[in-house]
Amino acid sequence: MTKTLAELALIAATLTTGLAAGLFAAFGYAVMPGLRRVDDRSFVTTLRAINVAIRNGWTLLILGGALLFTLVAAVLRLVAPRGTDLAWTLAALALYIAALAITVCGNVPLNDRLAASLGDDTADRTSFERPWTRWNHLRTGTSIAAFGSLVAAVHEG
Secondary structure, eight states, X not given: OHHHHHHHHHHHHHHHHHHHHHHHHHIIIIIHHHHTTSOHHHHHHHHHHHHHHTSSHHHHHHHHHHHHHHHHHHHHHHHSOOTTHHHHHXXXXXXXXXXXXXXXXXXXXXHHHHHXXXXXXXXXXXXXXXXXXXXXXXHHHHHHHHHHHHHHHHHHO
């Protein structure tokens, strides 16, 4: 039974982490490059709308589920370790925690500052776009590495 639960947790962790990595990556390869082509007012207005819309149950399920399922998979692997899948799962957990920390400490404060600003759209965009994109690239890389680690864990398990 523990083996089955561990396998299910690992599969759920892999799926949700892959979805989280895909969400972050989509901002890097589609959303931000698309917004780069619009005027400052459209940029600020659109990102404010996205930042409101993204706070929903599905996003919470994906981002929180990835953390929870990876943690559960790691704990269950600690109980019944086999091969190298525990090491890959622990690596994934550390990498995903890093991605969430980057989000909470880097991207979210910039989102909040943009939402609260009543200033000049050009100044708001200038202070937001480049640092937010850099943080996003970093969290994308760490979440993709977490996903890859989980894929390796599934393969090893």
